[in-house]
Amino acid sequence: MDNETKIIGRCPVCGGNVVKTCKGYRCENNTGEDGKCGLFINGVIGNRKMSDDEIAKLLEKRSILLDGFATKEWKAFPTVLVMGDDGVISMESIVARCPRCGGEIRVGAKAFNCSNYRQEGNPCDFVIWRNIGGHLMTLDDVREICADGVTSREIEMYGENGAIYRRKLGLSPDKTKVIKV
Ligand SMILES: [Zn+2]
Ligand SMILES: [Zn+2]
Structure with missing residues (x-):
């Protein structure tokens, strides 16, 4: 049930509000229609659950240093998440x-x-x-x-x-x- 819409930040693609969903975070203009914004951020990145505050900081500053990601073998590592203008998130270890x-x-x-x-x-x-x-x-x-x-x-x-x-x-x-x- 989506009884409360929580605004996390601003969409880097279209400037709309990014809201929380059950699977992650999406732009309010991501309605599934052609031509609308396609921004969606998975709630789990690199085997790590993201918090609302972390997504908010990523949307605002476009880069955030975090610990606790894990490889497929469950080896923990820190990285910098970087969000491009297209809303795509990449991991960068070089700072x-x-x-x-x-x-x-x-x-x-x-x-x-x-x-x-x-x-x-x-x-x-x-x-x-x-x-x-x-x-x-x-x-x-x-x-x-x-x-x-x-x-x-x-x-x-x-x-x-x-x-x-x-x-x-x-x-x-x-x-x-x-x-x-
Ligand atoms: Zn958008
Ligand atoms: Zn050196």
């Missing part, structure tokens, strides 16, 4: 360019790592931990550090006694890791 060697920075379970970490002769050990001082690093944080060398905003972190402090995060002078600046 930025390595500020040290120009390689690809990929999201892993514990850290954002450089794809050249195993390169013979000249491995790159650049790393940004997923959790720094109790703060879960966002896509924007990582992209700003890799592109600009420092976050644009101060980040709220926590000391061992739970005390809150705020600092920017940026590249160390040798560009091997992230430090509080």
